[in-house]
Amino acid sequence: MRSMSIIIAAAVASLAYGPSFAQNANPQANRPANPAPTAQAPAAAQPRAPEAGANAFTETQAKSQIEASGYTNVSALRKDEKGMWHGTAMKDGKSVQVSLDVQGKVAAD
Numbered sequence: 168m169r170s171m172s173i174i175i176a177a178a179v180a181s182l183a184y185g186p187s188f189a190q191n192a193n194p195q196a197n198r199p200a201n202p203a204p205t206a207q208a209p210a211a212a213q214p215r216a217p218e219a220g221a222n223a224f225t226e227t228q229a230k231s232q233i234e235a236s237g238y239t240n241v242s243a244l245r246k247d248e249k250g251m252w253h254g255t256a257m258k259d260g261k262s263v264q265v266s267l268d269v270q271g272k273v274a275a276d
Contacts, residue, residue, distance in 0.1 A: 226244050230254075232267055239256065
């Protein structure tokens with residue numbers, strides 16, 4: 168009778184602890200081999216074109232924003248009819264045309 172109690176106790180213990188050990192045996196078992204690709208990259212990863220619209224930047228702020236993007240000698244800034252700032256600046260020793268959109272994004276034209 169005593170050996171029967173030990174066998175039952177062992178069986179109950181294996182039922183209680185067995186599933187938790189099995190879950191840790193292979194953590195990759197429930198993952199698909201090849202996850203489905205996403206339809207498109209997140210918006211932050213996609214480059215955006217300069218956006219037109221009402222621009223609250225003053226000329227001084229526009230110049231500072233362009234300089235903060237790594238350009239020097241920012242000059243000839245003008246705001247177009249779409250509210251975007253355009254001018255000339257230097258980068259890597261070359262003169263380039265730059266623009267600043269309403270979101271503060273600087274682009275070389």
